[in-house]
Amino acid sequence: MKPIKVYHKDDGNHHDHDGEPSSNHEEHQHDVIQNLEDFKTNKARIIPKKKANHITFENFIQFFPIVELPYTITSDTQRLISQKCDPLSAAWMFNFVLDKDAVIDEYTEYMPCFAIPETHGFFAIVFWEAGIEGSTYHLTTFSPSGILIDKQKIAGTKYNQDGLYQMVCTISSTWLFSCAEGRLDAEGNTAPVSSDDNHIHITLQLTGDGEIVPI
Secondary structure (H helix, E strand, C coil): CCCEEEEEEECCEEEEEEECCCCHHHHHHHHHHHHHHHHHHHHHHCCCHHHHCCCCHHHHHCCCCECCCCEEECCCHHHHHHCCCCCECHHHHHHHCCCCCCCCCCCCEEEEEEECCCCCCCEEEEEEEEECCEEEEEEEEECCCCCEEEEEEEEEEEEECCEEEEEEEEECCCCEEEEEEEEECCCCCEECCCCCCCCCEEEEEECCCCCEEEC
């Protein structure tokens, strides 16, 4: 008995199999199915774990590890944090931080940084926002249910024609935020900040109810 040729098409490629109808063809189908399963498995491995999380406030807070105080935010902080944390998508930010009418572009990036310890009755977190004009560290507080209480810039950089402005921040164990701003000229040298500039040095107090108060 002559072998039966089974002629079929896979992904646009025509080919045939010699042999019994239920032998080579079934083996070929098994290979295709196995390859598909392998693809799905490999695909799942490269999806960041946080993308599989439901967008809930409980999951959002988990992105922010608690730090020990005192803590200082410097020019090197973002590099150190980026080694441990992944960027946050706009979906997370719109759900809990950004106004619903906020407009962000493709150059805007968000990074979770850390949480303030021992905040009973509220949550206090710091996130990093970067864009074309510079970057900003925001102290942001929430009620236990995820309602935004307060938000304030505490550190960051901004680019102007006369150089780079940089604000650093030291956070004390009593939740006192001391923020100082300096300017680097076009050559990267320290330059004095004009007395007309705002936020040369500010001090903020995080209160027991989650408010951020200038003092």
